[in-house]
Amino acid sequence: MATDFSDEISALRQTMQTILAVSKPDELRATIAELSEEAAAPNLWDDPDAAQAVTSKLSHAQSELEHLTTMVSRIDDLEALVELGQEEGDDDVLREAESELHAVAKSLADLEVRTLLSGEYDEREAVVTIRAGAGGVDAADFAEMLMRMYLRWAESHGHPTKVLDTSYAEEAGLKSATFEVKAPYAYGTLSVEAGTHRLVRISPFDNQGRRQTSFAAVEVIPLIETTDHIEIPESDLKVDVFRSSGPGGQSVNTTDSAVRMTHLPTGIVVSMQNEKSQIQNRAAALRVLQSRLLVLRQEQENAEKKALAGDVKASWGDQMRSYVLQPYQMVKDLRTEYEEGNPSAVFDGAIDGFLEAGIRWRRDKA
Known part of the structure; x- marks a missing residue:
C-alpha cells in the first residue's frame, strides 16, 4: 500500500493533542460532576427554566467529552488495525485501515473547527x-x-x-x-x-x-440567557399589537395576537406573530430584542477596542x-x-x- 500510515497517524495524534489542549477534558469532567450534582437535586424542577438550563449544559458537556474520548479511541484502534494488516501482510485489512484513516481525518477536522468557536457567545443557540x-x-x-x-x-x-x-x-x-x-x-x-x-x-x-x-x-x-442581565425599562419600549398575516389557522389569524416591539433609544424593531397568544409573542419579541441589544453592546465594545488599537480598516x-x-x-x-x-x-x-x-x-x- 502506498499510504505512509506512520506519518499520517503521527499527524492525527498531533492534531488531537492540540484539540485536547484547547478543549481541556479534565475541566469538562469537573463541570459534568458539578452539573450532575445540580441535576440530582430534588427541587431542581421547582424552576423549570433553570432546570432546563442545567440539563442542557450537562447534556452538552457530556457530548463534548464523548466526542473527545471517542476520537482518541478511534486513532488507537486505527493504529492497531494498521499493525495487524502489516504483520499479516493482509491488503484487505490495510485497505480498510486506509478508509478509516480518511474517515478519522475528516472527523478530526470537524472537531478542530469546533475548537475555533471560543468567542464569548459562540456556544449559544x-x-x-x-x-x-x-x-x-x-x-x-x-x-x-x-x-x-x-x-x-x-x-x-x-x-x-x-x-x-x-x-x-x-x-x-x-x-x-x-x-x-x-x-x-x-x-x-x-x-x-x-x-x-x-x-x-x-x-x-x-x-x-x-x-x-x-x-x-x-x-x-x-439567544439571550437569563444570566445576561439586559434590562430594558418599560419606558424604552413601544408595543403595538396587530392581526397576524399569511398562512395560519384558528386563533392565529383571527385575533390581535401579533406583536411589534420598538426599542425607542436604538430604533430596533422586532415583530413576532407565530405564537398563538399575544403574551407568548410579546415574550418571544422581548427575548429577541434583548439578544439584539446584547450583540449591539458587544459591537460597541469591539469598536472601542479597535479604535484604541488604531484599526480603521473597512470590513468586506x-x-x-x-x-x-x-x-x-x-x-x-x-x-x-x-x-x-x-x-x-x-x-x-x-x-x-x-x-x-x-x-x-x-x-x-x-
Whole structure:
C-alpha cells in the first residue's frame, strides 16, 4: 500500500493533542460532576427554566467529552488495525485501515473547527433573521430559499428549530423571517453567515426570461440567557399589537395576537406573530430584542477596542456570497474563496464547507 500510515497517524495524534489542549477534558469532567450534582437535586424542577438550563449544559458537556474520548479511541484502534494488516501482510485489512484513516481525518477536522468557536457567545443557540433586499419579487423568493437552506441544514444535523416570525411578500416569498436554531454552538457556527447574499438567475417571475440579480440580508444573533442581565425599562419600549398575516389557522389569524416591539433609544424593531397568544409573542419579541441589544453592546465594545488599537480598516463589502444559477452554476464565498459547483445541493442545506471555511477565515482574520 502506498499510504505512509506512520506519518499520517503521527499527524492525527498531533492534531488531537492540540484539540485536547484547547478543549481541556479534565475541566469538562469537573463541570459534568458539578452539573450532575445540580441535576440530582430534588427541587431542581421547582424552576423549570433553570432546570432546563442545567440539563442542557450537562447534556452538552457530556457530548463534548464523548466526542473527545471517542476520537482518541478511534486513532488507537486505527493504529492497531494498521499493525495487524502489516504483520499479516493482509491488503484487505490495510485497505480498510486506509478508509478509516480518511474517515478519522475528516472527523478530526470537524472537531478542530469546533475548537475555533471560543468567542464569548459562540456556544449559544442562534436566532437567525433573513430579510429580502433589492430585487423585488426575486429577492423575496431568494429570502425564502435561504430560510429553507438553513432549516434543511439544521434538520440534517438534528438541530431543532422554531420559526418565530414570518412576513410574507405579496406575490411570492418572504419579506422577512426569524427563527431559532436550538443547538449548542449554533450561534458560533452560523454567525459566519451574517451579511448580504446575492442571487443571479433567470427570473421565474419575468415573462421575458431575463437574468435577474437579487439580494437578501442574513442576521445571526446569540439567544439571550437569563444570566445576561439586559434590562430594558418599560419606558424604552413601544408595543403595538396587530392581526397576524399569511398562512395560519384558528386563533392565529383571527385575533390581535401579533406583536411589534420598538426599542425607542436604538430604533430596533422586532415583530413576532407565530405564537398563538399575544403574551407568548410579546415574550418571544422581548427575548429577541434583548439578544439584539446584547450583540449591539458587544459591537460597541469591539469598536472601542479597535479604535484604541488604531484599526480603521473597512470590513468586506456589501455582499459576502454569490449564488449564480445563470450563465453558469456556482456558489462562491467572496471572503474565503470557498466555492461549490452544485447550487441545488447548497440550497438543500449542504453548507458545511462554507461554514468551516468561514470559521477558519474568521480565526485567521482575528
